[in-house]
Amino acid sequence: MFDSLAPLIIFILVLILVLIASGIKVVPQAKAYILERLGAYQETWSVGVHWKWPIIDRVAKQVSLKEQVVDFPPQPVITKDNVTMRIDTVVYYQITDPKLYCYGVDNPIMAVENLTATTLRNVIGDLELDETLTSRETINTRLRSSLDLATDPWGIKINRVELKNIIPPAEIQDAMEKQMKAEREKRESILVAEGKKASAILVAQGNKESRILEAEAEKESAILRAEAKKAAIIREAEGQAEAILAVQKANAEGITLIKDAGADDAVIKLKSLEAFAKAADGQATKIIIPSEIQGIAGLAKSVTEVVKEQPAK
DSSP, X not given: OHHHHHHHHHHHHHHHHHHHHHTEEEXXXXXXXXXXXXXXXXXXXXXXXXXXXXXXXXXXXXXEOSEEEEEOOOEEEEOXXXXXEEEEEEEEEEESOHHHHHHSSSSHHXXXXXXXXXXXXXXXXXXXXXXXXXXXXXXXXXXXXXXXXXXXXXXXXXXXXXXXXXEOOHHHHHHHHHHHHHHHHHHHHHHHHHHHHHHHHHHHHHHHHHHHHHHHHHHHHHHHHHHHHHHHHHHHHHHHHHHHHHHHHHHHHHHHHHHHXXXXXXXXXXXXXXXXXXXXXXXXXXXXOOHHHHHHHHHXXXXXXXXXXXXXX
């Protein structure tokens, strides 16, 4: 009898082992499992090894806890100045509560997409076209704040919201391109004018500096010429002074020699006569002859005759 029940027992044991093995679950990193028992929420499994009752328990959903990115298609929006444009957004979100994510809203991603579209329309409706094109950071911040507050009951945290593309109407794009072209041409004209102005200023400064340098060079040259002329005059004056000094020294030496030689009155009178002869060679029209020189003249005549007689003898 035991032998006939052995296969049944083995089958039951194997079935029990299979059921036990099927109840063992391993939750990987950055994952969370939602466990339901008989269709009702039981618990949330985090990373590690877990076991569930076969048939009674089941893993209802596997939730990723990583930051995820969803790119929503372009949405038509109207600005404050009644310009219709299309804007597509990129939302970065992360699931913080797997239970709320599973049971808070049906199809959470679609709910986030619709919420993003309506919030975007509200934000853009308060801005004009130019503000919309230049205030992306402001729009991103307002969108993220509104979406994060609205998705908090769903266990979703909105980390970032970025405007991927802003597509205005074709006529607006043409007008913007023309405006940009005009701005570029204006900047080009301004740059050319500023370049010419700078060039003219540099040329004027160069001419001014050149004239200043020429004036300084002329001044230095005049100073050098004046110094050279002054030096020449000084040297000439020194030469004249030295010549006068030499003449006076020679006269003094001559007088000294005459004095040392014991010259008598006749010699002195002869010297006076020589001086008178030199004076007579000048431009004077009237000469007064002292009485002493008159006597010397006769003496000179006698001396001349004596000198003439000596060669004859």
